[in-house]
Amino acid sequence: MGTLRDLQFALQLKIEELRQRDTLIDELELELDTKDELIRRLQEELDRYRTTVSLPGPSVVSAAASAQIEDKQRAARQTVISEPFIPDAATLAMGSHKSCDKNQKSSRLIKAAFLKNDLLNLNEEEVRAIAACMYHTTINQGCFVLQEGSIGDRAYVLEEGRLDVTKDGQKMRSVEPGDMFGELALLYDCTQTYSVSAQTDSKLWVIDRKSYQTVLMQCGLSHQAHSVELLRGLSFLQSMPEDVIMKLSDHMKECNYTDGSYIIRQGDTGDTFYIISKGQVTVTEKKPGREESIVLSELCERQWFGEKALWGDDIRTVNVIAVGEVTCLIIDRETFKDIIDGLVSDSCEEVQKSNASKIKPDEDPFLVSSTLSDFQIIDTLEVGEFGHIDLVQLKSNIKHIFAMRVLAKKLILHNSQREHIRREGRILMEAYSPFIVRLYKVFWDVEHLYFLTEACLGGDLSDLLKDKGNLDEYCTRFYTACVVEALAFLHCRGVVYRDVKPENVILDEHGYAKLIGSRCMKKVEVGKRTWTFCGTVGYMAPEIILNKGHSISADLWSLGVFVFELLSGGLPFDDCDQMKIPTTTIHGIDRIEFPEIISKDACALIHTLCRSNPLERLGSSRNGAKDIQKHEWFEGFNWDRLCNKTIPPPVIPKVQYPLESSACALYGEGSVKQCMNWDDF
Structure with a gap:
């Protein structure tokens, strides 16, 4: 008969299982709402074009299979954004003092498990702090620690007993004392790809994601504060800002x-x-x-x-x-002189930036007083995670075509993305760059947010890659230059993008590339870092994966991966097992074998962008994007002509704008307001 502690733990497992089921039901209900919305919009399209749409032929089965494969590939490249991690001083203090008693043998076992882990890659100071926070639990024979398909937020170190790891009912391996498992859940809300069950009564040490992130952030901030304190004690730096x-x-x-x-x-x-x-x-x-x-x-x-x-x-x-x-x-x-000498030039750039931020492009007179009811829906362009994107036109002037991104508030709040959406909106409303998709207005009602943006209908670069397999140097150089200009604009304003990838680079009707808005965007103060696990696996910089704190240099790493993929058609950090990609990324670019199709100069550029130390990456110094522009791979490229849009693009999309339509749908006539203050959302 089990002890009271065993019964309590069994009860906790059942409660957790019920909680996960409730969460799954909520997620399925939200997914059903999204599907209903998609069905409704597709039905509208079907009704509108019923007379002209021909029936599908016998190839529909193979087409569906191809679409299914493509959906899986897209799912593997989805943007991952964990809940914003902004603990206050009290939380950090609590994390630094939180400790669970354990003997020396247990402490040594936990520390050894973390130090040999390739994914987390912690130093001894961090391991000591994390080990101190881990708490003890027991699990009875036959019970599950992890279940395949569930969402986890804990990692475990086995001290006594034996566990089996299974996938689709098949045993993959055993977990022995001193082994760690579940560590990917410390980084973000990942779906467990395997189950872990106890073959004997077992004793484990556990740490949850919030405690793990708090400890790492506290260690990082403590180290930075100590360094700043030492520098402030230097007499010859007393006058420095x-x-x-x-x-x-x-x-x-x-x-x-x-x-x-x-x-x-x-x-x-x-x-x-x-x-x-x-x-x-x-x-x-x-x-x-x-x-x-x-x-x-x-x-x-x-x-x-x-x-x-x-x-x-x-x-x-x-x-x-x-x-x-x-x-x-x-x-x-x-390095010292580079920072000190940058005082004058940085302040000049700050003035220029301040002046530039006040210069807005000529506002479309038709948009100044427009409301949501002034737009009519031409077509649905895309269905996304939190809603869909419509192609719209002004009823008063149908030649004015825009894109309307319709987001469901319910889905945003359920997925803890409110703060990310607010940041994106604030940044894009001030982003007057020809290489960033323009956000004109935001409307909102009880159920939705409506982002009115410019319509770029040339497709994204992932479509181009899918058609061509890979791009030649001329194409890659042109599109990379467009992205460099977009990042330079954002970085000058302290904004880190965090999700550079072909899917987020779209072409306008002239063939020029633009970065789309992203929930990963965030403004970071000079000398500060942000800690949210954010981006696309395979493109993420090591410091994001390792939760070391990151800033705009993370975009430079992603830019290097971007160049590699355009030229080769594949990612440098890739694996059929998604869990192995972060580990491969941490090992660095020097372990990657480059295909011969990538030239020597391009290889050199990628290597300098993907240096493991963020401070050593090309473009991370005070010269910023200028260092990238001067690289040998860009020799002969005319950056002024690019900014003036006088360079012939490598691909000019075939875009057909609908000039008139008698079957356009309209948005609801409910209580809709223009979003003037992001704090209202």
Whole structure:
């Protein structure tokens, strides 16, 4: 007979199972609502064109099979956006103090499991903090820990017992003590692709996603705060503004030295400056004619040395030797000068940016006073996760064609995407770039949001790739240049896009490429990071996967993957098992074998964009996109002509605009308002 604790755990499992079933029912009801909406719109289309539509032939079965395969491929490339993770100071403090008692043996087992995990790739400090938060649970023989098809948010380390992993009823492997499983759920709401059941009574250690993310964020912010504090203690940086200190902090590297190591050797050339983060060093000097060095001083935590190297003195005049274990934060002269010299140019760019943001393109007079009832629906272009996109025209001037993105509030709120939609709307309303799809107005009623955008009917680049297999260098260079201009516009305003991929790059009627709006867009302050797991698996930068905090440099990684896919027709980080793609990404671009079809210069560009260290990526310095534009792969490319749209595009889409229609549908006449304040949603 089981103990009271075992019965309580069994009850918890049943409650969790019921909760998951309720969640599944809610999701199915929402999916049914979406399908009903799709059926309604398709019925309208059928009624409108019934007289001209011919019946399908015998090829419909094979076409349906092809469509099913295509749906699976698209599903694998869907954008993943976890719930925004913005814990307040109280939550972070709670995470730093949360601890569950465990003996040394258990602690060692948990730490070993995390340190050998390829996906999470944690350092020892992070592992210690996470291990402290893990709590203990037991599971009886025959019970499930994970069930295939469910949504999980916990990872487990087995301490005692034995578990079996099964998929579609077939055993895949056993879980032994010291093994970890379920770790992908720590990153986002993933559907479990396997089941895990207990073959014997078992003891496990558990951590949930919120605790995991809180611990990692607390570690990251603590490390950054310590670095900033050390920099503020330097007398020669006292007059520097906050954003410069934050930039310097981001570029400081941590180096460890063992007892007796020479950190600096007298007579050597050097360009590195050091701040002692932990430990103590001895400073010695060897005078001419003397055999032994004399001790000049002892330096400890928060003190520094080597500052002359920042101003151009290359020759080291003293020795600096580690006493015991020493940790230093270091920065080289070139990086330091790049940040300091950028003070003047950055401020000038800030003024230019401020002025540019006030210059709006000429507003279409027909749009100034338009309301939702002024538009009539020509066709449904696409059905998406939260609604659909209509092709619309002004009733008063049918030559004015637009796209109307109709989003169901119920679906947005159920999927915790409210904040993401608000951010996207705010950013797009101020995005006056010829390389970003323009958002003109937003309307809303009780059930829906209506985003009125420009209509770009040339298809997206994934369609072009599907037709051609891969693109030649001329095409790829042109479309990449368009994306670079779009990212440069966003990055200049502190906006990270986080979802660069062919599906999000569409062509206008002239053949020029534009980035579409994305829920992944977010404004990030200078020197700050954001922590939400966001993007498309295969395109995500390592720092997003590892929950290290990320900024605009994450887009540079995705840009490199984008170039690779356009040129080769495939992704560099890909696998039939979706769970292996994040691990492959973390291992980096250097392990990837490039196909011969990608030229030497293109390979070099991709490698410099996809460097594992975000600060080393091409375009991450103060020159930004200019460094990308000057790369050898773009040699001879005329960026001014691109911005003036005088370069002939490689592909000019065949777009037929309907000029008139007597069967256009209209939007409801209910209580519709124009969205003037995003806080209202």
